[in-house]
Structures are given as structure tokens and as C-alpha cells.
Amino acid sequence: MGGRSSRQQSRKQSSDVPAASLSELVVHLRENRTQLREEWVRRITEAQLLTAMSSDEIFAEATSVFDNYVEVLESGSVEALQAYARNLSERIIPRGVETHEVVGIVLLLRDVLARSLFAKYQGDFALLNHVLDAYEPAANRIANTVASSFVQERERIIRQQQEAIRELSTPVLQVRERLLILPIIGLIDPQRARQLTEQLLQGIRSNRAKVVVMDITGVPSIDANVANYLVQTVDAARLMGATLIVTGLSPEIAQTLVVIGVDLGKMETVGDLQGGIEKAERMLGYKVVLVEEDRP
Amino acid sequence: MGDDEKSVPIRADADIVIARQEGRALAAQLGFSSSAQIFIATAISEAARNIIQYAGSGEIVLDHIADGDHSGIVIIARDQGPGIKDVQRALEDGYSSSGGLGLGLPGIKRLMSEMHVKSTPGKGTTVIMKKWLD
Amino acid sequence: MQVPILKQGDYLIATIQSALTDADLLQLRDELAARVGQHRSLGVVVDVTVLDVIDSFSVRTLRAVVHMLKLRGAETVIAGIQPEVAFAMVQLGVTLESEATALDLEEGLIYLDQKTKGSSRHGRR
Numbered sequence: 001m002g003g004r005s006s007r008q009q010s011r012k013q014s015s016d017v018p019a020a021s022l023s024e025l026v027v028h029l030r031e032n033r034t035q036l037r038e039e040w041v042r043r044i045t046e047a048q049l050l051t052a053m054s055s056d057e058i059f060a061e062a063t064s065v066f067d068n069y070v071e072v073l074e075s076g077s078v079e080a081l082q083a084y085a086r087n088l089s090e091r092i093i094p095r096g097v098e099t100h101e102v103v104g105i106v107l108l109l110r111d112v113l114a115r116s117l118f119a120k121y122q123g124d125f126a127l128l129n130h131v132l133d134a135y136e137p138a139a140n141r142i143a144n145t146v147a148s149s150f151v152q153e154r155e156r157i158i159r160q161q162q163e164a165i166r167e168l169s170t171p172v173l174q175v176r177e178r179l180l181i182l183p184i185i186g187l188i189d190p191q192r193a194r195q196l197t198e199q200l201l202q203g204i205r206s207n208r209a210k211v212v213v214m215d216i217t218g219v220p221s222i223d224a225n226v227a228n229y230l231v232q233t234v235d236a237a238r239l240m241g242a243t244l245i246v247t248g249l250s251p252e253i254a255q256t257l258v259v260i261g262v263d264l265g266k267m268e269t270v271g272d273l274q275g276g277i278e279k280a281e282r283m284l285g286y287k288v289v290l291v292e293e294d295r296p
Numbered sequence: 297m298g299d300d301e302k303s304v305p306i307r308a309d310a311d312i313v314i315a316r317q318e319g320r321a322l323a324a325q326l327g328f329s330s331s332a333q334i335f336i337a338t339a340i341s342e343a344a345r346n347i348i349q350y351a352g353s354g355e356i357v358l359d360h361i362a363d364g365d366h367s368g369i370v371i372i373a374r375d376q377g378p379g380i381k382d383v384q385r386a387l388e389d390g391y392s393s394s395g396g397l398g399l400g401l402p403g404i405k406r407l408m409s410e411m412h413v414k415s416t417p418g419k420g421t422t423v424i425m426k427k428w429l430d
Numbered sequence: 431m432q433v434p435i436l437k438q439g440d441y442l443i444a445t446i447q448s449a450l451t452d453a454d455l456l457q458l459r460d461e462l463a464a465r466v467g468q469h470r471s472l473g474v475v476v477d478v479t480v481l482d483v484i485d486s487f488s489v490r491t492l493r494a495v496v497h498m499l500k501l502r503g504a505e506t507v508i509a510g511i512q513p514e515v516a517f518a519m520v521q522l523g524v525t526l527e528s529e530a531t532a533l534d535l536e537e538g539l540i541y542l543d544q545k546t547k548g549s550s551r552h553g554r555r
Binding site for chain 2: 449451452482483485486487514517522523
């Protein structure tokens with residue numbers, strides 16, 4: 001019980017009671033496990049929470065949550081609970097379960113257990129107080145842990161979905177062996193720039209690309225973000241042994257980039273995509289040969 | 297929220313590796329992507345290196361932070377070295393000039409979400425770096 | 431932590447296997463310099479596939495290795511920088527501009543063939 005009880009001990013005159021209370025508490029909760037769990041599930045249904053789940057599912061999860069809850073009270077460590085809460089969240093979030101429901105059910109459990117303690121210790125008010133002093137901070141920590149884990153998991157899933165959407169909107173094409181073509185369409189803000197660079201570098205590795213032709217014809221506005229993106233991508237690709245050819249730069253855009261401070265000398269550039277692909281092919285040692293048709 | 301707080305003393309170059317491995321482990325635990333973990337580890341490596349190079353010794357403190365809906369990691373690089381005379385200047389180096397010159401602070405800043413530097417010449421330096429799970 | 435250095439014909443291959451301290455890197459530099467002289471190697475591949483952090487010190491040292499070995503007659507290529515590491519490096523502001531880089535060990539050897547023998551025995555045409 002380590003840290004928890006020593007903190008409580010420093011607040012109390014008698015050092016025995018809190019430690020004993022917590023373990024008594026845990027015993028009581030385990031002994032009454034079945035009926036406490038049923039009471040809890042009844043209250044969840046009554047409050048119309050977790051409507052996205054069937055009653056069998058609710059009961060199964062309620063069992064796990066209950067056991068984890070008691071486990072935290074006993075061990076003082078929330079690690080197992082955190083892991084379980086994240087796992088649970090991962091499963092129920094796609095089902096449409098919301099934050100207020102998760103917080104709601106944990107608070108209901110807290111209440112069901114508290115009332116059970118009241119009932120058991122109502123004869124001895126002083127003892128009840130000690131038991132609650134042991135129970136309350138632990139219960140608060142549990143509620144906090146579950147809620148935070150749920151929210152974190154939710155945020156993670158949302159981020160993942162956003163990534164997936166962004167990735168779909170920028171295909172990396174492999175046209176020839178060792179050559180990748182990346183047409184970029186749309187505005188480049190710092191966040192998209194980061195995602196594009198990541199995608200490109202992963203693409204270089206998985207396609208074993210030696211040359212990447214990146215076409216920016218479809219990028220409407222050339223600013224410091226785009227300039228930074230180009231320079232960083234050229235350098236990063238080079239670190240992986242690949243050459244980046246930037247195409248779609250009109251003389252005006254080239255001028256803008258120079259004004260922003262981009263050293264175009266460090267970059268391979270070609271006016272249009274077609275020209276860029278041809279240059280890439282030459283770099284890779286490909287020659288395009290016209291095949292004569294058989295004469296009849 | 298001190299559960300995850302970890303302090304790594306920086307006294308020798310081997311400690312730089314320890315600090316960044318701890319940092320990466322904490323970042324992984326907090327849910328950062330592999331890419332973000334590497335950014336964080338790289339920032340820690342640079343900051344720890346500055347400590348050794350300019351102050352001789354110090355510490356790197358790693359912790360979990362939360363701000364309303366956001367959560368993330370905070371790294372504090374602290375030393376009692378000579379301090380930085382002109383913090384503004386140190387933060388201004390251009391992109392290409394920090395390949396080994398100066399403190400690489402702009403680079404560290406780019407790797408993280410935020411960075412704050414407090415330094416008193418003669419007393420020491422504290423660099424606070426945060427990265428949020430956006 | 432010793433970095434294993436293998437001799438493969440005219441080349442040496444140094445495969446980094448775990449996070450290196452500064453001292454380890456310097457030791458690698460000196461070891462490679464000695465071996466290149468000893469075997470009269472034409473080329474060296476430094477395989478950094480496993481490194482998850484390449485910071486400013488590592489880059490300075492790698493550059494020094496490349497230049498030192500060049501003085502002893504060997505071409506050096508740094509192979510296997512991973513995507514996220516490459517990204518972190520450019521964010522940090524450190525690059526390898528005049529040093530040769532390759533996707534991995536295989537590409538590194540192809541590069542050395544092209545550079546030192548003007549042809550690629552391993553290459554695809």
C-alpha cells in the first residue's frame with residue numbers, strides 16, 4: 001500500500017487505523033462483489049448511460065471496472081487501471097460512448113460503494129470517518145484516472161482519423177522503380193507540411209526511391225511555410241540518399257523563393273512535371289527508346 | 297501531477313544517452329507517435345549536450361504535463377553554469393547556422409511545441425521545453 | 431561499446447548497433463582510420479540504421495570521419511538514416527551536404543562501387 005497510507009499516516013494521530021481501514025474496505029468490497037456490481041449496473045441502466053452497449057456487455061465491463069477499482073484501493077497503484085481504461089476506451093469510443101457517460105458510471109460506482117460503507121459502519125461513526133478518509137482520496141484518484149484515460153484515448157483516435165484523411169488527400173505515386181512522384185495540391189500550412197514530409201520520407205524508404213519528383217504546380221500560394229517545407233524536404237531526402245527534384249516552379253515563384261531566402265542552388269528544379277520526370281529518368285540511367293512497329 | 301517525474305543527472309556524455317532514452321520512454325508512454333518520440337529524444341540530446349559543453353554538469357527533468365484538454369511532455373534542462381549572455385541572440389540563429397555552432401536553441405525550439413529559456417550570467421541556465429499531443 | 435567493423439573486399443562496413451556515447455563515436459572514428467590504413471580500403475559504409483537520434487555532435491563526428499578517411503584514400507558513405515531521424519535532423523538544422531548518404535547498406539555498397547570503380551557490380555540496369 002506504500003505511498004498512499006504513509007501520506008494518510010502523516011495526517012493522522014493513530015497510525016494503525018487508515019491502513020487497516022483500507023484493507024478492511026477491500027475485503028468488504030470483495031465479499032459483496034456480486035451484489036455491489038448488480039446494484040451498480042442497475043443504477044447505470046436507470047441513469048440511461050451506455051445505451052450504445054447491450055446489458056451483457058455492460059455487465060462484463062462492469063465486472064472488470066469493479067475489480068480494477070478494488071485493485072487500485074488495495075495496491076495504491078493506478079497503472080493497471082490506466083492500461084485497462086485506455087483499452088476499454090479504445091473499444092467503446094467507436095461505439096459512440098461519450099465522456100459524460102464514462103465519468104457518470106465511475107461516479108455511480110463510487111457512490112454505490114460509499115453507500116455500502118455507510119450501511120456497514122453506520123453503528124460506529126468514528127470508524128466510518130476513518131474508513132471514508134481512506135476511501136475518499138482513492139476514489140477520487142480512480143475517477144480522475146478513468147476520465148483522463150478516456151479523454152486521452154479519444155483525442156488519440158481523433159488525431160489518427162485526421163491523419164488518415166490527410167494522407168488520403170496526398171497520394172505518393174511510384175511510376176518507375178526507384179522513382180517517386182509526389183504531386184502536391186492545395187495550401188501548405190505548417191501542420192500539413194509536417195505530414196507531407198513524414199509521408200514522403202516514409203515513401204522513400206518503402207519504395208527504395210533514389211529520385212523524387214515533387215510537383216508544386218497545384219500549390220496556390222508560395223510563402224515562408226512552403227519555402228521552409230521545400231528546403232527541409234530536399235535536405236531530409238538527401239540524408240536518405242535520395243535526390244529531390246522540384247517541378248512546377250514558374251520563374252515568378254522561383255523569384256519569390258529567392259526573395260524569401262531559399263537557396264535554389266541547393267535544389268534541383270525543373271519548370272514542369274514532364275521535364276522533371278525526364279530528368280529523373282536520366283539520373284537513374286533510364287533511356288526512353290521508341291519501339292519500331294513491325295511492318296506488314 | 298508528479299507521478300511520472302524523472303530527474304536524470306547530467307555529468308558525463310554517457311548521461312546524454314540515458315536522458316534521451318528516458319525521454320523517449322516517457323513520450324511513448326504518453327502516447328506520442330514514433331516520429332514525435334524521436335523529435336523529443338533529439339531535443340533532449342541537444343539540451344543535455346549543451347549542459348555538458350557549457351556548464352560541465354546539470355540535470356534533465358522529465359514530466360507529464362496537462363493543460364485543460366491538452367496533455368504532453370515537459371523537459372527541463374537545468375545547470376548552474378556560466379549562463380547565456382544574450383539569450384535573444386542565441387534564439388535567433390538562422391536555420392543553417394546551427395550545425396554545430398552555438399547552442400542549437402532554434403533547432404530545439406523547432407523540434408518541440410514551445411521552449412522558454414531563463415539564464416543569469418554567472419548563475420546558470422534553465423531551458424524548459426514542452427511538446428503537446430496535438 | 432565497440433562497433434563491429436567487417437571487411438568486405440575493398441570495403442569496410444561499420445554497423446552501429448545501439449545508441450553511441452560521444453566517446454564511442456570518437457573511438458569508431460579512430461578505429462576506422464586505423465583499419466582503412468591497414469587494409470588499404472577503398473571505401474567505408476557506416477550503417478546507422480539503428481540510431482534513433484543523430485544530433486549535432488554525431489553529425490560533426492560523422493563529417494570528421496568522412497574527411498579523415500578521405501585523407502587516407504577511402505570514400506565513405508553514411509547509410510540507413512531512418513525517415514523520422516532525417517526529419518528530426520533537418521528540424522534541428524543539421525545536414526550532411528557534402529557527405530555521401532545512402533538508403534541502406536545495400537545502396538551504400540552500390541554507391542561505393544560506382545564511386546571507386548566507375549561501375550556497379552551489384553546494380554540494376
